[in-house]
Amino acid sequence: TPGIRPLVAGNWKMNGTSASLNELRSIAGGFMTGLDAETEALLCVPATLLSRAAEILHRTPVKAGGQDCHAKETGAHTGDVSAEMLKDAGASHVIVGHSERRTDHGESDVVVHAKAEAAWRAGLVAVICIGETHAEREAGATLSVLSRQIDGSVPGTATPSNAVIAYEPVWAIGTGLTPTVADVAEAHAHIRARLAEKLGEAAGKMRILYGGSVKPSNAGELLAVANVDGALVGGASLKAVDFLGIAESY
Numbered sequence: 001t002p003g004i005r006p007l008v009a010g011n012w013k014m015n016g017t018s019a020s021l022n023e024l025r026s027i028a029g030g031f032m033t034g035l036d037a038e039t040e041a042l043l044c045v046p047a048t049l050l051s052r053a054a055e056i057l058h059r060t061p062v063k064a065g066g067q068d069c070h071a072k073e074t075g076a077h078t079g080d081v082s083a084e085m086l087k088d089a090g091a092s093h094v095i096v097g098h099s100e101r102r103t104d105h106g107e108s109d110v111v112v113h114a115k116a117e118a119a120w121r122a123g124l125v126a127v128i129c130i131g132e133t134h135a136e137r138e139a140g141a142t143l144s145v146l147s148r149q150i151d152g153s154v155p156g157t158a159t160p161s162n163a164v165i166a167y168e169p170v171w172a173i174g175t176g177l178t179p180t181v182a183d184v185a186e187a188h189a190h191i192r193a194r195l196a197e198k199l200g201e202a203a204g205k206m207r208i209l210y211g212g213s214v215k216p217s218n219a220g221e222l223l224a225v226a227n228v229d230g231a232l233v234g235g236a237s238l239k240a241v242d243f244l245g246i247a248e249s250y
């Protein structure tokens, strides 16, 4: 989208140990030598790696992020991590409402909305994920599902600097399947229009990422679609060669 700096974001999910930090170094190295400075990069690593990742990525063009946060700042929530803790560990961004969180942990739009606000309370950018299931697409409900998720998950105080929207069709995540370019264009145009109804002019500058089985071989055509302002990449963000290949396709 004209006037929007694209963002290529990686989501390592529940993958990665100390040994994976070498991959992270290679990714940072790739962005420091040669890659287009016009593209912004982010890697959302497991919470266990965040502080070390942030140290490695410090003074590189690649930012470090978390994959989820609790809505509260502190308290009796065993095993959870707050947005403030992610910020303290060196994160600049946090993913909220990933479909795996929505499914595995029953997160509703209300919960995702609260997590986005928690991200802002801590000074993080919220990467808010939405997307239809296979059954919803089959039923012709894709656009209405996206509207409902935007209405419920995206707080009215979202701005282009505190929020990124990620459109991830659930059936395309980790499956190797992707929507057609026409379907991606339709979904992203719809998301932009719905954001505009909700947020006004700010929606024109908000990044809308596509996510779901993005790899070097399909990134070029997906990232060229109107209203696609970058990618959220799962599996292919684990290998520097793949993640850099995607970023290079801009």
Ligand code: PEP
Binding pocket: 011, 013, 168, 172, 173, 174, 175, 176, 211, 212, 213, 214, 232, 233, 234, 235, 236
């Ligand atoms: C994701 O988890 O956000 C994702 C898009 O995964 P993958 O790229 O592996 O489909």
